Amino acid sequence: MPPVPLTPRPRAFPAVDQADEDGLLAIGGDLLPQTLRLAYTHGIFPWYNPGWPILWWSPDPRCVIDPSRFTPSRSLRKRLKSGVFTITVDKCFTQVMRLCAAPRSYANSTWINEEMIRSYTELHLQGLAHSVEVWNASGELVGGLYGMNLGRLFFGESMFSRETDASKTAFAFLMHLCAGWGFPLVDCQLPNEHLMSLGAFTIPREQFMTVLATERYRESPDWRPVQAINHCTPF
Structure with a gap:
């Protein structure tokens, strides 16, 4: 089935079972904060290359991780x-996004553009998008991640690392937080070798949507206590 065209400021997204075999569901629309929130609420996320129209995805299967089952590797535990x-x-949410958007050794660019940075930063100001930052002994920002929180689910978007195990440390701390808050899953969207090495796995989209339908309406945790202090490892 071809992707469903969206107008700007869409009031609804098509049902996720209309996505094609790769998970592509819709094309067009916009990246306004309210559109992004609507998308995440229905198990949909944007992902597209520079110069392309906005593409909206809901893959089957879905890559997730259970934070209560996360176990750091031996080398990460040592670190x-x-x-x-x-x-x-x-x-420094916006700075984390910009570092996630920076060219990688394996790619000259990422899908994170200025419009995305503006919209997710607005969601951050609304208390919906969050970042985890990792600093070295010299006070340099060397790793981090960001994503969305709706109810008792976290939707991971991207992470970066400038020192060995820095992004893994951010990920491990996110798992620590989400497990403590009783999150049943953290959404990783699409599987890759790195995520699978951290303990991610795939579940049928239908199962993911069932969890989402319940957890998105639960009260979100209060992030202010963890925002207020610096955290040391081990945690």
Whole structure:
């Protein structure tokens, strides 16, 4: 089935079972904060290359991780015990996004453009989007991640690393938070080797949507206590 065309400021997205075999559901629309929130609420996320129209996805299967079952690797546990990193939450959300958008060794660009940065930053100001930052002993931002929180679910978007295990440390801390808050799943969207090495797995889209239908309406946790302090490893 071809992707469903969207007008700007869409009031609804098509049902996710209309997505094609790759998970592509719709094309067009906009990246306004209210559109992004509507999309996440219905298990849909944007992902497209520079110069392309906006593409909206809901893949089957869906890549997720259960934070209560997350176990750091032996090498990561050793790094965490060393105490070389300090962790903050929501200290510099936009900077994390820009570093996630920076060229990688395997790609000259990412899908994170200025329009996305503006919209997710607005969602951050609304208390819906959050970041985890990792700092080295010199006070340099060397790793981090960002994503969306709706109810008792976190939707991971992207992460970056400038030192060994920095992004894994951010990920491990996110798992620590989400497990403590009783999140049944963290959405990782699409599987890749790195995520699978961290313990991610895939579930049928229908199962993901069932969890989403319940958890999105639960009360979101209060992020302010974890925003207020610097966190040391191990945590």
